[in-house]
Amino acid sequence: MAQNGSSTEPPAGHPASPTCADDASAQVTIHLMRYNRDTFVETELDPLGGCPVIAEADMVTWINVEGLRDDVVQKFGECFGLHPLVQEDILHTDQRPKLEDYGDYVYIIVKELTYDATEEAIVADQISLILGRRFVLSFQGHAGDPFDHLRDRLRSGKTRIRQQGADYLLHAMLDAVVDNYFVILEKIEDRIDILEEGLITQPDPSMLQQLHNLKRQMIYLRNAVWPLREVLSTLWRRDTSLVSGAVGVYLRDVYDHTIQVMETIETLRDILSGLFDIYLSSISNRLNEIMKLLTIMSTYFIPLTFLAGVYGMNFRVFPEINWPWGYPMFWVLCILIAIGLFIFFKRRKWV
Helix, strand or coil, X not given: CCCCXXXXXXXXXXXXXXXXXXXXXXXXXXXXXXXXXXXXEEEEECCCCCCCCCCCCCCEEEEEEECCCHHHHHHHHHHHCCCHHHHHHHHCCCCCCEEEECCCCEEEXXXXXXXXXXXXXXXXXXXXXXXXXXXXXXXXXXXXXXXXXXXXXXXXXXXXXXHCCHHHHHHHHHHHHHHHHHHHHHHHHHHHHHHHHHXXXXXXXXXXXXXXXXXXXXXXXXXXXXXXXHHHHHHHCCXXXXXXXXXXXXXXXXXXXXXXXXXXXXXXXXXXXXXXXXXXXXXXXXXXXXXXXXXXXXXXXXXXXXXXXXXXXXXXXXXXXXXXXXXXXXXXXXXXXXXXXXXXXXXXXXX
16 A cells, blocks of 8 residues: 655744755664564664675564665665665655555655754654565664664563564554654643743733744644554554564554544644634733723823813903912812712722
8 A cells, every 4th residue: 555745844943854865975874683582683784885684584683774875775775675766765854654565565654753842843854664574674864763762672682572573663663653742742732831821821922923833833743643544554454464463453552542642633733723712812801901991091081181171271251260279179179080980980890
């Protein structure tokens, strides 16, 4: 089953990934692990050395390539009979998650996502996985991946993975990638909680930009996870002969985790939409409070301005013009009017 790939737009603050890794000077590290129930071998390979040897039938070989270079990928293509389109997809790191079955091997693309707390952005790297009869190849553009815990499990020798085949190793790698999505979602949830509190207490125009960035990040997450559902569905339904029925059960569990991730993403998107409404309501309420204050102040000064205007007229005959207590009484009248208005507003609960 093959799925067409398409590029996805990174969210705000997301560093763009290279579309093609063909730099001849790029540093490449090749890490090999070979194991079975009783034996474990770990070594580094020369990027331009001979073809790696796949062990005998009772052992599994995992070769991880960090750093992408055209000549290295071409060498692996010749060694393992990889289709030219597969080699091209490995080098072009803007592919959509997908699965392609070539009979002797299965090619899978997944997105490794990490959260940059400094830039408050999601950083993506493409991981290409190739499942064969007794081997798994993994290609990634940069050093560092979610598989460190998996390597520790392999080294320990007391785990189920040492007793299983290459298809179980592929399951463990996909499970590690999906579990890392939950970590990212937790960090985004924390940001949303802080933003929600700020929107309620003191809304600020900069928060609107943060909301837009978060919404774009959720769209990017959805684009990275949604196609993975189809990949896992194909694997656990055993549409390929390289996955056994026993491992299909474990892949179904990873599929369920992917559904959980999708549901969480949809929930967070709904929350973000609600935060936009909260922002608009908070801004509207703040504007109403300002208008209310200005209206009350204007109401105070309307009668006072009227009195000042009346007694500021320049008529020759004016009743209180020669009254000695005229000026003090003017102020007494103004103060009484202000107090009366305040009591009226207070009883109406306007202030």
